Amino acid sequence: MAEISSMHIECIIDKDDFNAAGEASSKVKKSLNMLGIPPKTIKRIAVAMYEAEINAFIHGGGGKAVADIYPDRVEVLISDEGKGIADLDLAMQEGYSTAPEEVRMLGFGAGMGLPNIKRNSDELDIDSAPGKGTRVKMKFKLS
Amino acid sequence: MKLSEAAAALPVKVLTGDCVRDPEISTVYTCDLLSRVMSMSEKDCIWITVLTHLNVVAVAQLADIACIVIPEDIPVPESTIEKAKEEQISIFSTSLPTYELCWRLHDLMSGTEA
Numbered sequence: 011m012a013e014i015s016s017m018h019i020e021c022i023i024d025k026d027d028f029n030a031a032g033e034a035s036s037k038v039k040k041s042l043n044m045l046g047i048p049p050k051t052i053k054r055i056a057v058a059m060y061e062a063e064i065n066a067f068i069h070g071g072g073g074k075a076v077a078d079i080y081p082d083r084v085e086v087l088i089s090d091e092g093k094g095i096a097d098l099d100l101a102m103q104e105g106y107s108t109a110p111e112e113v114r115m116l117g118f119g120a121g122m123g124l125p126n127i128k129r130n131s132d133e134l135d136i137d138s139a140p141g142k143g144t145r146v147k148m149k150f151k152l153s
Numbered sequence: 154m155k156l157s158e159a160a161a162a163l164p165v166k167v168l169t170g171d172c173v174r175d176p177e178i179s180t181v182y183t184c185d186l187l188s189r190v191m192s193m194s195e196k197d198c199i200w201i202t203v204l205t206h207l208n209v210v211a212v213a214q215l216a217d218i219a220c221i222v223i224p225e226d227i228p229v230p231e232s233t234i235e236k237a238k239e240e241q242i243s244i245f246s247t248s249l250p251t252y253e254l255c256w257r258l259h260d261l262m263s264g265t266e267a
Contacts, residue, residue: 029232032211039215049196049217056215057191064208117204122188129192 015078015085017041023063023090025072028116034075035059038086041079047152055084055150058130061123062088062146068113069093070144084150091143098136102128154178154262156219156243159199162261163254165222165245168234174241176219181258183251187212194218199258201251205229210236218242224251 019041021034039056059077066073070090077086095101101108102124109119128134133149157175160167182194183201187208194200196217202209205223210233213221220243223229229246237244247254259265 029207032208032215036211036214053196053215053217060191060211060215061188116206116208117185117187117190117202118208120186120188122186122192126188126192 013080015080017079019075019077019079021075023066023070023073023075023088025067028067031063031067032060033063034077035063038077038079038084042084045079051150051152054130055086058127058148058150059086059088061126062086062148064118065123065146066090066092066144068109068118069095073143080152082151082153084152086148086150087145088148089143089145094140094142094144095136095138096140098138156199159258159261160243160245163245163247163257164249165247168229168244168246169238169242173238173243174219178219178262181255181262182218183255190218191216201254203227203251205233207233207236209233210240210242213237213242214240220245222247222254224249224254 019037024030035056039052042052063075066088070092073090075088100106104125105121107119107121113119131148132151135147138144155175156178176197178199179195179197181199184190185202185204194216197219199220200218201222222245226248
């Protein structure tokens, strides 16, 4: 039988509501706060998750954020059905960005999102191909 | 130094009413690239930025930032102020440019204010 998470959080990343992007990471952060997880661990999780949510909004045309909190870890899946990543190695390089100008004007799209996700997560698995969307799976240890 | 003490000593307007949360200020950070702010800013810092949209509050909340300061009298949307109140993050507005604000904050926090 599959292990049941202590807490399950699911949010739609609405393609038409930039202001709502980040809702899932904010919810996860608040839940982890209540569970008494160390602030530095919470920040790592929240930042990685927020970056992935913003990416799903900017590049994926919206999608879904799912987080499961277990006693010893947090698992997150951010998925979208957008245009996908053509060259993942290039996308992982700090400073490389394909974000449109209007998003950069808002302070996003500096080419730091994926590197920030990698730096802050304990395990990262990105499944993407052009035209096939993107699934970003992250794992964070709590102990 | 407490955030409320900094607010009283500087030419700022507290847009969120009172300082909704009033921690000891850790440091001051200024940047307009949100990814960088999230990864480099410290808990309970003052963050100076020219950005005023709603996601700025989300970034501040995720990074445990105590206060957002908007320089040069840049107007702040009411929705941003309301969201900040909800998240217990203060927003200050000032006519000072960023450089002068940093300079004053440095003097204030290091106790060298004239």
